[in-house]
Amino acid sequence: MIKPLFRFSILCLCLVGLVIGGVSAGPALALTAEQSLVAEVWRIVNRAYVDETFNHQNWWFTRQRALDRPLRDREDTYRVIQEMLSGLNDPYTRLLPPSQYRSLQTSTSGELTGVGLQISKDEQPGWLRVIAPIEGSPAEDAGVQPQDLVLAIDGVATTELTLDEAAARMRGKQGTTVTLDISHSDNDPPRQVSLTRDVITLNPVVAALKTTTEGQRVGYLRLSQFNGNAVEKLAEAIDDLASRGAQGYLLDLRNNPGGLLQAGIEIARLWLPKGTIVYTVNRQGILDSFEAFGQAITAAPLVVLVNEGTASASEILAGALQDNGRATLVGSTTFGKGLIQSLFDLSDGSGLAVTVAKYETPAHHDINKLGIQPDRLVATVPLTRDTVATDADPQYQAALDLLSQATVVASAS
Structure with a gap:
């Protein structure tokens, strides 16, 4: 039942566009490789996202605004995709560049190199919140607790970072260090914790x-x-x-x-x-x-x-x-x-959650x-x-x- 209804909805939109325009539409311009990736992400969210209001925004206009942006390289494209997704106000719907996507896939079955924190992002004011440290990880050994706030990573406020950017900053080569500003609650003064990254075996x-x-x-x-x-x-x-x-x-x-x-x-x-x-x-x-x-x-x-x-x-x-x-x-x-x-595989090796x-x-x-x-x-x-x-x-x-x-x-x- 869902598929025919979905096709009918698209058909209605196309017909409305023809009536309003008053003239027949010309051939669509070919998309560049960068625009195609933006459109690919947009289509997946359009088809699968749980909120059909898309956080009360016109998702079709969002697509057009994104495609109208200058996309000089893949970094520009990722940035525009992230801005497009940010309008959903959902930290769990996010773009995963290839290296982050590979790390996420590894975390479900293999080993990680980092500090061993599972994190989420508070809506306001946007700090990171610890879900739990991984057993045997540097974070657990340092006494980081569930519900702790991570206010900064190596001096960079976590309000300025997405979930994946924060995770990327905490990952790194074994033996290197990262400094976190940690608070046990909104009112507690933060403390600095220096963690040495290590290989974390995920034995469940x-x-x-x-x-x-x-x-x-x-x-x-x-x-x-x-x-x-x-x-x-x-x-x-x-x-x-x-x-x-x-x-x-x-x-x-x-x-x-x-x-x-x-x-x-x-x-x-x-x-x-x-x-x-x-x-x-x-x-x-x-x-x-x-x-x-x-x-x-x-x-x-x-x-x-x-x-x-x-x-x-x-x-x-x-x-x-x-x-x-x-x-x-x-x-x-x-x-x-x-x-x-x-999780959805994207054509350039990145992923979309x-x-x-x-x-x-x-x-x-x-x-x-x-x-x-x-x-x-x-x-x-x-x-x-x-x-x-x-x-x-x-x-x-x-x-x-x-x-x-x-x-x-x-x-x-």
Whole structure:
């Protein structure tokens, strides 16, 4: 139904143009290579962007204004494309020049060289906000926390940088340094943090068999990212823990900034035998859904740890498990990113990230900018890598106590 309607809309626009003009249109002028790239980006956004008002602007006029700009080289073209996209007021819809696009593709499956920060951009006044540091990264080792503000990178205010420009400044050759101005909140005085760039291995799963004071065996699973290996590695870890006698599981999604949507859906299917995992809402307001089906990998009790750094695909997974009654959530309110992006290859080797849909949890909660409220609230405290999932970690201890009670009930039944 959508395709015929879309073609009809274009046809109507063409007919209106002919009537107003009063004369037949002459042959269209050929576009230059630079103009063609601008038009290519415009067409993708026109077809796929979630907001059909394009932030209440005339998207056709935006195209014409961009094509009328002088485009002497590719840098001019990128700049005009970025200006065109900025009118959407959506930091997640953005142009990724070839080097940045390759880095983004690598981050979902391989290694990164940089400081290891997952970042977003506040709408006002435009500072960078930390979603989460990557486990084992220089940023984590320096004590950078979720929700911290990055005010400057090597003296350049982050209000002057796009997300990708900021990320590019933090990447670099192993062993080189970058200085960040960090603040814990809008009112806190900033502090300077000097970080030495390093190669960061993106190992998404940490697993361990824990024993509670009551003697219950708990499978602890920490998932740091939804990359291309996450589903396979998590399934292997669950099987291994089950073979070692795990009676329940504690899934730690704290500081997990998300990643691949499909990985989040497949991981939900590891835990859910049936039920809706997530609803997506497109630009026409049409609902679609992803469902669980088949046999779950385990029916043992499950508690999920979340915090302010739990974002995007992590929130999809947490919301699915909570709304389906499969797991109890413990910790603090999640980040609140309820938008879905798709990546598009462009003809010059660059990429385009476009917000294509919003999502709702199975109970139809829109969590964008609101986050998911845990079933049991436990405040986040600063932790180092060595104190996560120890006696010094109150969220972990609360989850462990809850899971210990659940495994006792499950064993009795």
